[in-house]
């Protein structure tokens with residue numbers, strides 16, 4: 001069975017049916033993972049008693065397979081009366097899993113902001129929360145733009161895991177075509193190309209963001 | 221000019237009657253970093269309107285001492301009272317106390333992502349809750365005071381070191397502090413820029429600002445200080461009015477330090 005380009009082109013619309021969910025899951029999960037990851041990092045810095053606890057939580061999140069976390073949320077939560085749509089569980093699961101990684105990114109990004117910045121803000125009488133929002137976070141963002149971009153692509157590529165929750169997405173659409181036609185090469189190829197296109201769009205957005213934030217050279 | 225006796229107690233009395241009120245009281249303050257004692261039983265009373273210059277060798281605890289005054293560093297023993305409020309480990313409302321105490325750093329510490337006027341207005345808007353218009357008016361007033369109003373729209377990286385430090389002073393002044401702390405404000409500057417910063421500080425002193433300045437600019441100390449404090453090894457070794465301090469230092473360590481500084 002040779003690779004059939006005409007067939008590949010023909011099935012593009014079918015595979016594209018899943019792109020909506022792929023995008024929604026990827027974007028929401030990226031936002032959720034960023035928010036949670038930032039929260040973990042702020043909690044980790046808040047005081048020295050919380051720090052080891054948060055460090056353990058973050059390490060635990062990263063040391064468990066994402067599939068285990070997804071299955072756990074999907075099959076175990078209902079036992080406790082929490083029944084959520086699969087899409088919501090999927091977004092929450094990916095957000096949670098990647099928050100462990102992003103909190104490390106934020107940690108490195110904050111470490112790169114000179115100590116004097118927080119001290120200057122505090123000496124002006126800004127509260128901790130205002131110091132974080134108006135002084136630390138904007139400077140951190142320049143430092144984390146590149147790794148955040150890389151993780152946005154990772155999260156995009158992780159969306160097919162939601163197949164285990166029966167959430168239809170792009171790779172799932174490709175599988176549907178494959179199982180109907182008994183041809184695997186073309187649907188997988190098409191899905192791969194489409195993921196590549198999405199990743200390229202994400203990379204372009206990150207480059208644009210970096211330029212906007214004035215990142216010209218990698219920070220040291 | 222005031223002339224303060226070397227004797228600390230007598231000095232306190234005369235200053236208090238002249239100036240009315242104590243701005244900062246540091247009593248028996250000690251601090252450790254692990255096993256290393258960085259402050260040893262320090263006593264220092266600063267009257268309202270008084271100008272103090274703190275000098276001493278590197279590592280003697282000068283920065284640590286003034287950073288305790290706005291609690292960027294916590295002391296472990298003793299009492300620090302600023303504008304009538306004692307600073308304890310759990311003191312509530314530290315931000316409110318800090319708003320009354322301006323600090324200028326050796327490395328300027330301007331916010332690089334904000335332009336000059338936004339550097340000045342950030343705390344006015346967020347901490348003092350001023351409307352943006354009002355905050356910008358205060359900022360322009362203080363940028364004029366440090367003679368740099370025309371740079372209001374520039375970013376810190378576009379300014380010279382001397383200009384940045386003057387902006388940092390203006391930013392602190394915007395909060396209308398009762399006390400100003402300076403931690404080697406000219407040490408990171410090229411020589412030709414030192415004067416513009418010292419001029420601003422001198423004018424501030426003439427306006428009656430209470431100031432604690434860590435600096436090795438002895439010309440400034442002579443001209444401006446009411447009292448010069450010499451620190452070494454985490455303790456105050458000697459203090460006197462500048463005339464006496466420079467012409468007649470009592471302690472051996474002070475003499476050694478001054479002779480190194482002058483040669």
Ligand SMILES: Nc1ncnc2c1ncn2[C@@H]1O[C@H](COP(=O)(O)OP(=O)(O)O)[C@@H](O)[C@H]1O
Nearest residue numbers: 253256258276277278279280281282283284285
């Ligand atoms: N965070 C810290 N941890 C440990 N030691 C410190 C810390 N900060 C300062 N020190 C030490 O405390 C001493 C006094 O420091 P500092 O107050 O900065 O001195 P100065 O301003 O007079 O040069 C120095 O020996 C310095 O190494």
Ligand SMILES: [Mg+2]
Nearest residue numbers: 282283284404
């Ligand atoms: Mg110092």
